[in-house]
Amino acid sequence: MTRDIVQQAFETIFVETPFPGVTRIVLNRPESRNAQNAAMLYELNSAFNQAARDDSVKVIILAAQGKHFSSGHDLRVPDFVAEMAPWDPVGTWCGFGCDGAEGRMGIEKEMFLGLSERWRNIPKVTIAQVQGKAISGGLMLIWPCDIIIAGEDAEFADNTAEIGVAGAEFFHHPWELGVRKAKEMLFTSDFIDAHEAHRLGMVNHVVPNEALQGFTEAMACKIAKKPSFTLKLLKEAVNAAQDAQGRVNAMNTSFALHQLSHAHNEQIFGLPIDPTGLPAALRDKAAWKGKPVPK
Ligand code: ZN
Secondary structure, eight states: OOOOOOOOOOOOOOEEETTTTTEEEEEOGGTTTTOOOHHHHHHHHHHHHHHOOOOOOOOOOEEOOOOOOOOSBHHHHHHHHHHHHSSSSSSSSSOOSSSSSHHHHHHHIIIIIIIHHHTTTOOSSSEEOOSSSEEGGGGGHHHHEEEEETTTHHHHHHHGGGTTTTSSSSSHHHHHHHHHHHHHHHOOOEEEHHHHHHHHTTSSSEEEEGGGGHHHHHHHHHHHSHHHHHHHHHHHHHHHHHHHHHHHHHHHHHHHHHHHHHHHHHHHSSSSSOGSSSSSHHHHHHHTTTEEOOO
């Protein structure tokens, strides 16, 4: 039985149904290179929920408007707690407004690690369609997907070390790239281009940008011809194989270390990051809890 699904209206994303069985969720803040604020993350979560609950949907394509997939978390957001207030939490950790490390850990466990992990486990096939740059938090939207199709200009980087932070919160680097390349990416903050990402097994296919949408849709339609329950079981089986290798324990450890890097920066700079690593233009715009970033 198919339940009636009421499609929600969104501000930072849009959702369309290009083919039977295929839903496309599109990031729609191209003017800010699809930087992620709390609204975008929770709207994405609502859209994933809708697609997961709609029994007619078998495949979810995650795409982005504009030249770049996502520049990561929006550093111009003054206060994530205020921003997330209209949304119901998806986890039970809470304490988002608490002082010190407790509040930050609560927010990040909910909004960054929690949402990405949730989307990784959604029982529908997910395909990321990536063009341009995907940086740090941008990886946390792509890596939870089952399949990644990259345009030839796609580039991937985690530049958190430049601001004294120990990697993106959804710390999938070793699982996506292998241990040595993960270390190189994190230590250097260098971009990995689409062909290198393909060679490393991080992306499934690299196609010319003009063919990116068509290629992704063709694969989605091919997968959508398979029985829904079989697809769910296959996804669960592959994810279980990865989890049996210790992924969940490793993710919990890296998340705790990430929180330690924020707490360290708070002690030294009064901010969750080391602002001396920010480019001057970004330092001027950035603010936390309404406080300007020190020069
Ligand atoms: Zn963080």
